[in-house]
Each structure stands twice: as C-alpha cells, then as structure tokens.
Amino acid sequence: MLCLARALLWSLLWSLLPAEDGLEFPEEEGVLVLTEKNFEVAIKSHPYILVQFFAPWCGHCKQFAPEYAGAARQLKQTNQPIRLAKVDATAELKLAEEYGVRGYPTIRLFIDGRDQEYTGGRTEQSIVTWVLKKAGPPAVEVETLEAAKAFEQENRLAVLCFCDAGARGAFERAARQVEDVMFAYSTAPDVLSKYEASAPSLKMFFPHDEQSATFLGDLSSAEEIESFVKAHRHPMVTHFSGETAADLFSDGRPILFLFRDKDGKGDAAEEALRGAAKQLQRRLLVALAGSSEPMDQRLMDYVSVEVEELPTARLVTEPQGAMAKYRLEGEVTEASLLSFVQEFEAGRLKKYLQSEPVPTSQTGPVYTLVGSTFESIVKDPQKDVLVEFYAPWCGHCKKLEPVYTSVAKKLESVPSIVIAKIDATANDVEGVDIEGFPTIKFWRADHKEEPLDYDGDRDVDSFVAWLDDKAAKPFGHSEL
DSSP states (O other): OHHHHHHHHHHHHHHTSOOGGGOOOOEETTEEEEOTTTHHHHHHHOSEEEEEEEOTTOHHHHHHHHHHHHHHHHHHTSSSOEEEEEEETTTOHHHHHHTTOOSSSEEEEEETTEEEEOOSOSSHHHHHHHHHHHHSOSEEEOOSHHHHHHHHHHOSSEEEEEOOGGGOHHHHHHHHHOTTSEEEEOOOHHHHHHTTOOSSEEEEEOSSTTSEEEOOSOTTOHHHHHHHHHHHHSOSSEEOSTTTHHHHHHSOSOEEEEEOOSSHHHHHHHHHHHHHHHHHTTSSEEEEEOSSSHHHHHHHHHHTOOGGGOSEEEEEEOTTSSOEEEEOOSOOOHHHHHHHHHHHHTTOOOOOOOOOOOOSSOOSSSEEEOTTTHHHHHTOTTOEEEEEEEOTTOHHHHHHHHHHHHHHHHTTTOTTEEEEEEETTTOOOTTOOOOSSSEEEEEETTEEEEEEEOOSOSSHHHHHHHHHHHOSSOOOGGGO
16 A cells, blocks of 8 residues: 555645645536646645546537545545546647547546556446556455455455465456456455355455356466456346446457347347346346437447347447447247357357448439448559448538549549548448448559558648559649
8 A cells, every 4th residue: 555655645645735826626426627727736736637628519528427435525534635627628628638638528647746547447346446456456455354344345346366476476467457347365263154165266246136146267367467457347137328338349359239119029138138148147248228328329230230120139249440240040049049159169159240222322422331231342553442431420520521523523434433421320331430420431453451541631732642642543733
C-alpha cells in the first residue's frame, strides 16, 4: 500500500497550502466540476483524479452520468485520495483540445498529474474497481475473517486466493490484467475455514448464477487464472444493453446472440437459450437481445438481423475488428443452438454475408453496390474504385452525401474510375474492416489486395486531387 500512503501524504501537504487565487471545486452529486480556471489546481491537489470530458447533449454521457456519480460517492466514503471530476468539453474547448477529446465521453485518469486512458467498464462498480486497482497493489491482503467478509460484500466481482507469497506470482500477474475485478489473498486459518478452502487454492465470487466458483486449473499459470476470471465475470446469459455492450464486445470470446420479441415464440426461444447456455459452460458468451430498443436495433443492423426473422440467433467473432457472423438456420431450440455452436467450434460453419437485392438500374453518378456485386465491380483490374461504406442513420454520412455526389458527377467523364457507395448495415463484404461511418476506401486498378484509406479533406477539390494522385491511371484533374 506504499503508493496509497504516498498519495495520502501528498494530499495532506497540499491541503495545508492556501488555495490558489481562492479557487474552489464545486461538486455535483459528489463529482468535482472543473473548468479551465480550476483544472490545473485540481490535478495538482488530488494525486488520483478521474476526469470525464462530456457533452451535455450526448446520449451516452447522460446514460453514464448516474453510474459515474455513484462511483464518486462510493469513493468519497473510503479513506483513499481518489476523486472523480467532469469537464463540459463543449464549453471548455481549450481543455478538450489539449487532452485530445474526439468523442464523448472521453475519460482520463491523472496520477500525480500525469494522465492515462481509462479502459474500465461503464458501471458504478467497474469504475470503482478500476480506479482502486490503479491506485493500489494488484491484490490486497485479507488478514482477518471480518476483512474477508467485507471484501466479498464490498466487491461485486471478487477473487480470493488462499496462498502464501511463494504461490502468488501468477495470481498477481492475472490481477494486473483484469482491471474490473478485485483480487485478494489470505493465509489466515479462520478465513480458509470459512470458505472450506485449502492452500493453495482460488475462489471467485459474483452476483449471478452459482454466486461462486472454485478454480480447478493450474495456479502457476496466469493465463489460466485470467481465463477463469473472465469466464465468470458475466452471467451465463447476459442481457444486451448500453451498459453491457462494451464489456461483451471487449471480452474476446465469440458471442452467441439470441434476438427475440417478448411473445410466445420469444419466450420459448429464450428458454432454449438458457438451457443451451448451461451446457456450453461459458465456452463463449451468450447474450439476449430484443428488437424495440434503439440499442437492440443498432445491434440488429450491425450483425444483419431483420425483424421478420425473430426469434433468431447469430454467432459473432471479433465484433470490434474483422467481425465474422454466422446465422442459425431454422427454428431456435436448445438442440439447434447446441448443434450450431458445435459446428462453429469444429470449423464447419460458413460465414453469413448479407446482401441487398441487386439494383435493377443505376441512377445518379454514384454507383450503388450491394454485397453480391461488390467483388465483380470493385476488384475489376481495369478500374480504380472509390467506395464509401455508409449507414442510413449516420449524420456524418448524410452531411457527406452532396459532396460525394458532386465528386462522382465531376469524374463522370473519366472512364477508368468508379465512385461507388454501399450500405454497410445491409451488406457484408468479406475482408473489409469497417470501424465507423462513413469509411472511405480506394482500390487501385493495379493493386486490389490492399485498399487505401481515404485520408484527405472532405470537399470536392480535395477528393479529386487525392484520387488523381493515388489512381493507377492518372486522369489530370486540372483539365476537368
């Protein structure tokens, strides 16, 4: 606990100094409210301070606010020098620019004035756990029975190792890797007796399903301990929502999603999913989604599900990278779900690639692609092809549309180049990683295997100049 002791001492020394220019730190629900005037003093005054840069109109920020405030109140009740703060990035533009705020909320942790990215979850307890682990050692010692009970009660996700220093190496390495779970160790006889444990061994406590689990793997393997802990972080079946989405997508395991309405068919499908989940024993994540909430609808777009299909299942890998999707064919039953997963694990499933119907005609200067026509048009070795991957609901895409159309119109007389677009929510293209909308990529006629990302300004002249520079077949844009 040396770093906390040092932090407490530093905080005490700062408290003895007069406030600079009489500055104070106003609070809202336990969260410090910072501006350009008091930001630097706040960072210097608090050895550990988590700062959220938010926008008042941001839906994610509004959803996150009660969790953040709850974490602030919880941390204030401890004797540790850790505070939570917030900055309205739309009002404090200089601070937002200095700390590279590009989206909302952006969260940074300042330790002794130096900042790092927040990589924890978006729930009250995950915020508290992440910050406590950054401020203290990877695992704490539990010396008494009362301390053990308190550790279990105070931490939603808790891991307790019954081991001495000689057996803690892998345990502490795993503790450093899992940021939203608290780790502790004990060799106290009454603690071992309470948990009916023998040394060395390890148990995890959680609020769902079995409530606890005993590690049966190799205690000298940090990787096995980490996998065990991550496998039990989530319930056997997790309800997909704004709060759970980030945790699900960052877990690393494949995700089996069931989409259902709350009707007779949906209830039967959910029962089948829960039965299958017990048999799958956390080999992959299992999640339940609906179709009525905005987050559900975005997920349906993302993994190619139509309302008419419900109830239906998708199995997804690498949702934050080169995502692959697999579609369950037929009725949703416990047997069909288990067979679906088994076929996936055996490598016998084909990826599901969604495609809209082929357009009966092309109207306008921008060529409309669909999944089934992408390969033949974009990979044509006689053509340089620029493609915009868009989403119909994307505001940035709508803003770009008149510019992109003007680019296509200006280049209509150039036979060697195609300006195209594809609705990436309704069409899949294998091997193309889309991380946001709009994504714009360029396939040169002479090098179709590695497309270029468009990195120019988003005005007509910049597009045309960039294309003339990159195209395999230059067309002399000054003559257009």
